[in-house]
Amino acid sequence: MIIGNSRAELMQSGLNLIGQAISIFDSDLRLAVANSQFQTLLGLPDNLTRPGAYFEDIVRYLVVRGEYGPQDDPDEAVRVRVEQARTFQPHYMERQRSNGQWLAVEGAPLSQGGWVTVYTDISDMRRQEELLRVRSEVLSEQVLDHAERLAAANRKLAATISALQETKRVVTETQARTRQVTEMVAAHIAHMDPDFRYLFSNGQLPQIFPGRRSDIVGLTVEQVLGPANFAVLRRYLENALAGRSQVFEMSDAESGRRIRIALTPDRAGNGVYILSTDVTAEVEVREALTHASRRELAAKITSGLAHDFGNLLTVILGLQDRLSRANLPDDAKSDVQATLAATRRGVQLLDRIGQIAAPPGTTREPVQVGPLLQDLCNMARPSLGPDMLLELQCDLSDTPLMVDPGQLQDSILNLILNARDALDGQPGEIKVKARAAAPWLEIIVTDTGPGFTPEALTRATEPFFTTKQGQGSGLGLAMVFDQTKLAGGTLHLSNRGETPGARARLRLPYYPVRPQMILLVEDDDELREVLRTMLTGMGHSVVEAATLHEARQLADLPEISVILSDIQLGDGLGSELSTSSGPPTVLMTALPPGDPLRESVGGVVLTKPFDAGSLSETFNRVLND
Structure with missing residues (x-):
């Protein structure tokens, strides 16, 4: 129909x-x-x-x-x-x-x-x-006959021309619609010949593989995606060229993004059709759901057993502490101390399970990451084996970054100790590399151990999963994963490939703190004091105003970089400070999204309450626009 x-x-x-x-x-x-x-x-x-x-x-x-x-x-x-x-x-x-x-x-x-x-x-x-x-x-009758035949031929030719013109119009419109549709699809659609050379592309490759060129027709897959990606893709492409459809996922060697690729053999035998989509967000959601279910299980275990387990541990600690002060033989005293150590470890384990079940929030503050990592490595070295070398390579400027120092230290320390356990007391090397890889702060921890097993690569961040044969809690990497996700970052585990060893890449949002002169406009004295303390703690200089009238007299100072103002002031709206020639304005309000007044002001709006990290991120965004 x-x-x-x-x-x-x-x-x-x-x-x-x-x-x-x-x-x-x-x-x-x-x-x-x-x-x-x-x-x-x-x-x-x-x-x-x-x-x-x-x-x-x-x-x-x-x-x-x-x-x-x-x-x-x-x-x-x-x-x-x-x-x-x-x-x-x-x-x-x-x-x-x-x-x-x-x-x-x-x-x-x-x-x-x-x-x-x-x-x-x-x-x-x-x-x-x-x-x-x-x-x-x-x-003559012959001339008339020729004229009739000529007229008939002309009519037939005219009809054929009309048919061809209409066919051309339909084909042209169809081609234009097809190209427009393929260019609108949020995926890369391509056709590859048997020599792995692109014959067609909808120009969306940079959206799926960041940093690649869009004009790829005539180039090979290896030239476009690089040798590392081609080494992964080759066997799938060869299977598709042999007539077998392929659907699989891979990680881009350069960006780390997760790509799902579908290969469909060309029925005419002229190559393979390729459909590539970025499923990074989908994979992250899938992993988050998996971890959420694990945390939910841990929460149920904790809520059901923590009280009784805690009481039992308290009784055991009390009894063992009393025994430790009694006059016991030396071998009995050593048993008591061992029991005390095991009990205290049980208390720590219960606390860590609670952290997995309900991870704390992230509190970002200005931190010089280089010295922080140096202090952490100095602290960790004594816990390593005598033949283990811990090396720090930090390619970061002295500019403070907005991070949670406690969470960052916990995460890196867990990765160092995990690398130490992988070396299993054997001589080896652990390297910590830190650099700015916009928009990320990237920290990579590598070791020269045996590397991750295939099962560990799949399950290493699952709570309770461990390869330490009963000696580990299985919560270290799970905590790193949860804390990193909570901070808006990513954790990627892999083997080094070219040499034996494991590689853990931790990425956190790169929010540098660049000191600015801020005009703070807030009519609530107590709140203005809190915001001033937050801003000066981030390294900024602050000029204060309590009214719109005062702010207008200060807004044209040449030193002002950003105006931070409440929307509702006693004598007007903070949005009136925004001008095309003046410094950028960040507005604050406790009004919820969708409120008519909030929606009417436009521009950048921060919802109260907010932390220093959110404020620093907003400043970076408006200053770089």
Whole structure:
């Protein structure tokens, strides 16, 4: 069944194949349907051949152009023809146009109202008739026969040309629509030949593989995506070239983004069609849901057993502590100490399970990450084996970054200790590398141990999963994963590849603290004091104003970099401080999103309460726009 636009397209294509001009007007004297010959034959502009065009406008255009010969009163000529149309009667007429062309015009009313008119170019026919009348006595029967055959061939050729023109129009429109659709799809669509060379691309490759070029037709997959990615893709591409469809996921070696790729063999044997989509967010949500379910399980375990377990541990600690002070043999004292150590470890484990079940919030503050990592490495070195080397390579400036120092230290320390356990007391090297990889603070911890097993790469961040044969809690990497996600970052585990060893890449949002002069506008004295302390703690200088009037007198100071103002001030709106020539303005409010006043001010709005990290991120965004 053909419905909607498909039926209209079908009808239009059919009408365009007819060699005569056709027009249909409705009862309101407006054009309902016309084929392409209607415009071509009468020489009408586009606006007069579209559905809805008025009959009066078309007639006026033809009268003014001289289509009906000289007119003493053009308006009267138009009026007469419109009135005739309103009382339309069936008719057939032949008339000669101003350019000498002869037209046969046949019209008939429609039962629904309106009428249909067919225009036929009979110029050749009239010339032939005239020629036959003038020279019929000298034309032989053979000449007439040739003339008839020629006329038939001409009519057939004209019909073929019309059909080809309509086919060309449909194909051109279809190609344009197809290209537009493929360019709008949030995926990379491509066609590759058997030599791994791109034959077609919708230009969306940089959206899926960041940093790549969009003009890739004629290049090979290896040239475009790099040797590392091609090494992963090759076996899938070869399977697809052999006729087997492939659907798989891979991580981009450069950006770390997770890509899902579908390969479909070309039925004509000319290569493979490729559909690539970025599923990084989907994978992160999937992992987050998995970890959320683990945390939910841990929460249930904790809520159901923590109270009783805690009481038991308290009793055990009390009894063992009493025994440790008693006069016991040395071997018994060592047993008591071992029991105490095991009990204290149980207390720590219970506390860590609670952290997994309900992770704390992130409190960012200005931190010089380089010295923090140096202190952490100095603290961690004594816990390593005598033949283990811990090296720090820090490629960061002295600019403070907004991070949670406690969480960052916990995460890196967990990764260092995990690397230490992987070395299992054997000589080896642990490296901590830190650098700015916009928009990330990237910290990579590598070791020279045996690396992750395939199972560990899949499950290492799951709570309670461990490969330490009962010696580990299985919560270290899970805590790193949770804390990193909570801070808006990512944790990626892999093996080094070129040499034995494991690699953990931790990425956190890169929020540098660049000291600015801030104009703080807040009419609540206590809140203004809190905000001033927050800003100065971030390293900024602060100029204060309690009213809109005071702020206007200070806003044009050349040292002011950003205006931080409440929306509702006692004597006006903070949004009135925003000007195209002045410093950028960040507005604050406790009004919820969607409130009419909040929506009316526009610009950047921070919802109260907010922390220093959110404020620093907002400053960076408005200053870099």
